[in-house]
Amino acid sequence: xxxxxxxxAGLAGLTAATRLAAGGASVTLLSKGIGGLQLGxxxxxxxxxxxxxxxxxxxxxxxxxSSRPEHPYAAIGAAGVHAxxxxxxxxxxxELLVGDAExxxxxxxxxxxxxxxxxxxxxMVAGHLKADAKLVIVGLRRLKDFQPKLVAQNLAxxxxxxxxxxxxxxxxxxxPARDGEVDSSGLTYARAFDDPAFRVGFADxxxxxxxxxxxxxxxxxxxxxDLTAWSxxxxxxxxxxxEIPLPPPSVPGMRLNAALxxxxxxxxxxxxxxxxxxxxxxxxxxxxxxxxxxxxxxxxFTADAFLLAAGGFESGALEMDSHGAVSETLFGLPLAGxxxxxxxxxxxWGAEQPLFKVGVRVAGDMRVxxxxxxxxxxxxxxxxxxxxxxxxxxxxxxxxxALGSAxxxxxxxxxxxx
Amino acid sequence: MTTKGLEFAGHExxxxxxxxxxxxTICETAxxxxxxxxxxxxxxxxxxxxxxxxxxxxxxxxxDYCSSCGACTLACPQGVQIAELNSQARAVMKADxxxxxxxxxTRTTLMGMMMTPVAPLANAALHNKPIRAxxxxxxxxxxxxxxxxxxxxxxxxxxxxxxxxxxxxxRGPVVFFHGCAGGYFEVETSKKSIEVLEYLGYEVIVxxxxxxxxxxxxxxxxxxxxxxxxxLCDELRSGGKDLTIISSSGSCTGMLKHxxxxxxxxxxxxLKDVGTRIRDMMEFLLDLHDxxxxxxxxxxxxxxxxxxxxxxxxxQGMGQPAVEVLKLIPGLTxxxxxxxxxxxxxxxxxxxxxxEVAQAVGKPLFDMVKRTNPDLALCDTETCRWxxxxxxxxxxxxxxWMVHRAxxxx
Numbered sequence: 123x124x125x126x127x128x129x130x131a132g133l134a135g136l137t138a139a140t141r142l143a144a145g146g147a148s149v150t151l152l153s154k155g156i157g158g159l160q161l162g163x164x165x166x167x168x169x170x171x172x173x174x175x176x177x178x179x180x181x182x183x184x185x186x187x188s189s190r191p192e193h194p195y196a197a198i199g200a201a202g203v204h205a206x207x208x209x210x211x212x213x214x215x216x217e218l219l220v221g222d223a224e225x226x227x228x229x230x231x232x233x234x235x236x237x238x239x240x241x242x243x244x245x246m247v248a249g250h251l252k253a254d255a256k257l258v259i260v261g262l263r264r265l266k267d268f269q270p271k272l273v274a275q276n277l278a279x280x281x282x283x284x285x286x287x288x289x290x291x292x293x294x295x296x297x298p299a300r301d302g303e304v305d306s307s308g309l310t311y312a313r314a315f316d317d318p319a320f321r322v323g324f325a326d327x328x329x330x331x332x333x334x335x336x337x338x339x340x341x342x343x344x345x346x347x348d349l350t351a352w353s354x355x356x357x358x359x360x361x362x363x364x365e366i367p368l369p370p371p372s373v374p375g376m377r378l379n380a381a382l383x384x385x386x387x388x389x390x391x392x393x394x395x396x397x398x399x400x401x402x403x404x405x406x407x408x409x410x411x412x413x414x415x416x417x418x419x420x421x422x423f424t425a426d427a428f429l430l431a432a433g434g435f436e437s438g439a440l441e442m443d444s445h446g447a448v449s450e451t452l453f454g455l456p457l458a459g460x461x462x463x464x465x466x467x468x469x470x471w472g473a474e475q476p477l478f479k480v481g482v483r484v485a486g487d488m489r490v491x492x493x494x495x496x497x498x499x500x501x502x503x504x505x506x507x508x509x510x511x512x513x514x515x516x517x518x519x520x521x522x523x524a525l526g527s528a529x530x531x532x533x534x535x536x537x538x539x540x
Numbered sequence: 541m542t543t544k545g546l547e548f549a550g551h552e553x554x555x556x557x558x559x560x561x562x563x564x565t566i567c568e569t570a571x572x573x574x575x576x577x578x579x580x581x582x583x584x585x586x587x588x589x590x591x592x593x594x595x596x597x598x599x600x601x602x603x604d605y606c607s608s609c610g611a612c613t614l615a616c617p618q619g620v621q622i623a624e625l626n627s628q629a630r631a632v633m634k635a636d637x638x639x640x641x642x643x644x645x646t647r648t649t650l651m652g653m654m655m656t657p658v659a660p661l662a663n664a665a666l667h668n669k670p671i672r673a674x675x676x677x678x679x680x681x682x683x684x685x686x687x688x689x690x691x692x693x694x695x696x697x698x699x700x701x702x703x704x705x706x707x708x709x710x711r712g713p714v715v716f717f718h719g720c721a722g723g724y725f726e727v728e729t730s731k732k733s734i735e736v737l738e739y740l741g742y743e744v745i746v747x748x749x750x751x752x753x754x755x756x757x758x759x760x761x762x763x764x765x766x767x768x769x770x771x772l773c774d775e776l777r778s779g780g781k782d783l784t785i786i787s788s789s790g791s792c793t794g795m796l797k798h799x800x801x802x803x804x805x806x807x808x809x810x811l812k813d814v815g816t817r818i819r820d821m822m823e824f825l826l827d828l829h830d831x832x833x834x835x836x837x838x839x840x841x842x843x844x845x846x847x848x849x850x851x852x853x854x855x856q857g858m859g860q861p862a863v864e865v866l867k868l869i870p871g872l873t874x875x876x877x878x879x880x881x882x883x884x885x886x887x888x889x890x891x892x893x894x895x896e897v898a899q900a901v902g903k904p905l906f907d908m909v910k911r912t913n914p915d916l917a918l919c920d921t922e923t924c925r926w927x928x929x930x931x932x933x934x935x936x937x938x939x940x941w942m943v944h945r946a947x948x949x950x
Contacts, residue, residue: 155617156566303578309569371565387876392864396614396857416857418797419816436562437617 123148124539127412127423128391129399129452130431130439132157133521134506136382137210138429138528143389145536150392150423152399152414157379158433163367164342164374166210166241166525168203168223170518175283179240180204180223183522192458192511195519197484198526206525207241213385217349218378220244228283230259230339232268232368234276236283238518243374245344245352248337249364251277253286259339259366260328261294264306267368268341270294293331297324311343312373315351325358338363342374349377394423399432402453408501412452427501427535430455430490431528434481434507448480453502456492458483458510474513481510487538488531501538503531553802554621554628561588561620570615572880573607576900580605583612587622591629598633605897606630607885608758610855623855627803631760638760641680645887646755646764651688652724659690666690682895686884686930688725688922695723695730699746709743715779716744717772717796717818719789720751721922726789729922729937732944733788733821739947740828740835747779754795758886762804769800773810776818785814788821788940790920791852791886798856820853821940822920826861829868838946840871846912847939848877848905848928850921851885862920862939869946875912879905882919884927899931906932918942 124147128139131153143149168179169186176182184200186193195203207223219241221227226238227250236251257277261270274292281287299306299314314320332338338356342365345351356363367374387393397416402409411424432439432452440457442448446465448457462476483491488503505527507520514520567583568574574582581602593599603626612622634642655662665671672683695718714737722730734744753768773796776785787793797815800806819827828834849860866874882902883889889898909917909932917936919925925936944950 153617154619156570156615157617160566160569161564300578307565307568307582313575371569376569392859394857394859396855398619414857417794418818418856421858438619 125425126427126429126535127152127425128429128431129412130157130433130506131395132431132433132506132524133159134524134528135431136386137525138431138505138532139391140213140386140389141209141529141532142535143391145532147536147539150394151386152423153395154398155395158437159382160375160379161370161372162375163372164243164378165239166207166219166521167518168240168522170226170238171516175238177226178224179226194509194511194523194527197486198523198530202526202530203522206529209529210525211241214381216244218243218381220247230273230277230366232273232366234273236280243365245365247364248362249339249366251282251288253282253284255288256336257288257290257339258332258336259290259292262311262341263294263296264298264304265308265311265341266305267308273339273366295327297327307371308341308343308368308373309371312346315343315345316348321351321355321358325355329359332359332361336361339366342367346373346376399452404499407499409499426539427503429503429505429531429535430508431505432508439508440480450482455482455490455498457481474516478513479510482508484509487534488527503535505531553805554624557620558588558591560618562618566615566617567612567622570611570880572609572611572901573605573897577897579897583622583626587612587625588620591625594629596632598629603630603633607881607888609851609881609885611851611880614855621802624803627758631762634760639680642759643761644679645681645890646759646761648720648755649751652720655690656694656724659692662690676892680892681890682892685890685895686926688721688926691725691727693727695727698727698731705738707738707741709741711741713743713745713780713783715776715783715785716746717749717776717785717787717789718746719787719792722789726922729788729940733940735949736940736944736947737786739949745779747775749775752792752795754792755887757795757799757804766804766806769795769806770808770810773814776814777810785818786821786824787818788938789922790820790850793818793820794852794856820861822862822865823858825865825943829865836868838869839948841869841942841946842871844873844875844913845916845918846877846909847874847918848879848882848924850919850924851881853920866939866942869942872942877905877908879908882924882927884923886923889927902927902931909934
């Protein structure tokens with residue numbers, strides 16, 4: 123059996139590892155800790171802004187792919203993104219993700235902005251904003267990460283992307299998540315909502331306060347493990363409800379991460395969390411093994427192919443030193459985007475910072491390329507945030523890049539090792 | 541009042557990781573204790589957050605409710621040593637009022653030495669309700685908490701009396717570290733580990749050895765623990781230079797690999813030597829398999845069995861080697877518990893004031909175990925096995941027992 127090492131347990135790493143294992147490879151996944159997926163909002167962004175607001179992500183990214191050769195979508199292509207999205211939807215099912223690559227939902231955020239995103243939890247769908255909708259945003263007094271007044275007033279003054287406005291009011295109720303706690307996290311509330319008895323008490327408190335025809339916006343804490351908790355709350359209230367994601371700990375992000383991790387485990391992926399991968403060994407240009415810095419003695423994992431899915435600056439896979447020199451911290455790979463002038467400028471709310479476009483360049487099979495377009499190591503592939511060429515956070519393209527590159531890398535590796 | 545261990549506490553290694561915290565809350569989501577009680581405000585608040593305000597004295601007494609399971613450190617994607625920081629801060633907090641109970645329950649070798657000669661009597665006392673009620677009142681060990689089962693023979697006793705192994709040692713010598721529990725209480729696990737190693741062709745050297753000091757460390761008794769761990773290193777090193785040291789005491793292995801150094805700041809070449817040579821039993825078997833050197837002519841065992849990877853094994857950052865090894869046995873289906881911790885966390889769950897918390901932490905695991913196989917569960921560390929057995933009523937063995945069986949040795 124061919125052996126593959128995947129480095130990184132975010133959306134890209136988990137998706138690729140699962141696909142590789144399902145495809146017959148023996149996969150070891152090395153990670154420093156829990157991946158970034160659970161810090162996200164439990165949605166899948168494919169393309170949100172160009173900087174104009176995007177309504178059809180896959181159509182718009184096809185245009186980017188042909189006009190911006192340095193962009194990751196040029197290597198991944200619309201077909202790659204499609205494959206990634208369909209694979210993830212198939213893995214996780216409609217209890218966790220709905221939507222398609224042709225349409226963006228326009229969902230309220232926890233500060234009352236309107237965020238375009240592609241795949242969403244079914245618990246968020248009723249929040250897709252349409253003109254003349256009647257909304258009530260409901261907060262929990264002991265949950266300080268969600269301020270219904272802020273959400274409601276910002277939504278009320280905003281013209282919707284397709285024109286028109288929503289009618290929106292707000293209210294707060296006090297339903298303790300557990301005794302003895304006046305300041306509970308969203309996670310504590312989500313665990314409480316897993317209990318059907320808690321949902322009864324919550325619905326009984328809220329129901330009398332709702333008006334005819336209102337759709338109810340709630341913080342995204344409606345159950346951590348029970349994926350039907352939100353629809354049970356809607357049934358008990360007799361009103362449509364939608365979840366608004368909160369800052370971390372993000373409950374919808376945790377749901378996605380837990381489900382995808384379970385899929386990886388079930389596919390037979392050997393998970394080795396808790397240690398940073400710090401070194402590699404190559405022979406004749408090919409990577410032979412990588413070494414983790416674990417308790418006791420360092421440990422080498424040898425394999426036939428390696429997939430770097432360790433993220434970017436935020437996870438330490440890319441680093442900038444005090445002299446402004448940027449490096450990829452494991453393999454010392456050549457980076458694209460360094461010649462764009464000063465990488466950081468002082469106009470923080472102005473133009474994009476060139477630094478965030480720095481990363482590795484990949485071929486269509488997701489093998490890492492050098493500046494001249496030659497393959498760096500024949501058995502080294504990359505996926506996700508380590509790939510440079512886009513400001514993923516500004517475009518809202520990070521999840522689409524992660525999924526597309528993960529699926530393409532996995533398929534290339536399986537084909538190469540077949 | 542300050543001692544070498546405590547001067548270190550909250551300063552060097554772990555403290556240096558503090559600035560890497562980006563407040564992402566991933567550790568909060570991994571904590572099994574704050575999930576079941578508001579008495580512990582969570583690893584981020586008590587760890588990297590509160591640490592900034594500590595100047596010797598602790599700013600947050602909920603710290604004592606941290607069980608030191610290490611799930612937070614394992615989950616942190618930024619390399620912050622959250623559990624280590626909390627263990628150090630707790631040691632400082634408790635330094636001038638260390639409960640007698642916490643000093644007593646850490647004397648594991650002494651317990652073993654005293655209980656073995658009077659095993660039936662000791663076991664009867666441990667199961668005697670009036671006696672346990674008095675112990676709870678006077679000492680603070682909860683009356684229903686699991687206690688180690690006293691054995692009539694120690695491992696050293698067995699080694700002296702048994703027949704010499706018949707199989708030739710074709711693979712050379714290894715050193716076996718049995719730990720206090722493996723020497724006095726979980727003797728059978730040590731025997732089976734030794735027999736498996738001998739079956740594979742190793743000569744197993746078992747030097748006379750004492751306690752690693754883990755229980756003292758987790759209760760904040762750093763001086764005693766540091767002395768114990770270094771004495772143990774000397775003893776294990778006497779078994780032979782450069783030999784691999786193998787142990788089926790998962791948490792004691794962790795003490796030698798990283799905890800003595802990272803939590804107590806023990807910086808000594810002897811510890812480094814032992815810490816880099818030691819392997820967990822199942823880790824060692826998986827290493828052999830990865831190198832293509834493990835015979836896999838296992839007999840089939842038609843069974844579905846729940847397996848729980850202990851927190852202190854996971855915190856060693858080697859994944860779950862037992863799962864990979866057990867997969868090689870035909871007919872055997874291993875179901876991972878998915879639980880972070882069984883609740884006991886060494887001595888945490890024994891304590892009167894923590895017992896209910898520990899039981900709540902372990903409840904999903906106990907339920908899962910009962911559901912999966914009411915007759916047998918597997919788990920790598922001693923106190924966790926006692927906790928699972930006591931709370932679920934399901935017999936719990938070290939995974940090496942399965943390997944022993946599958947090689948036809950039992």
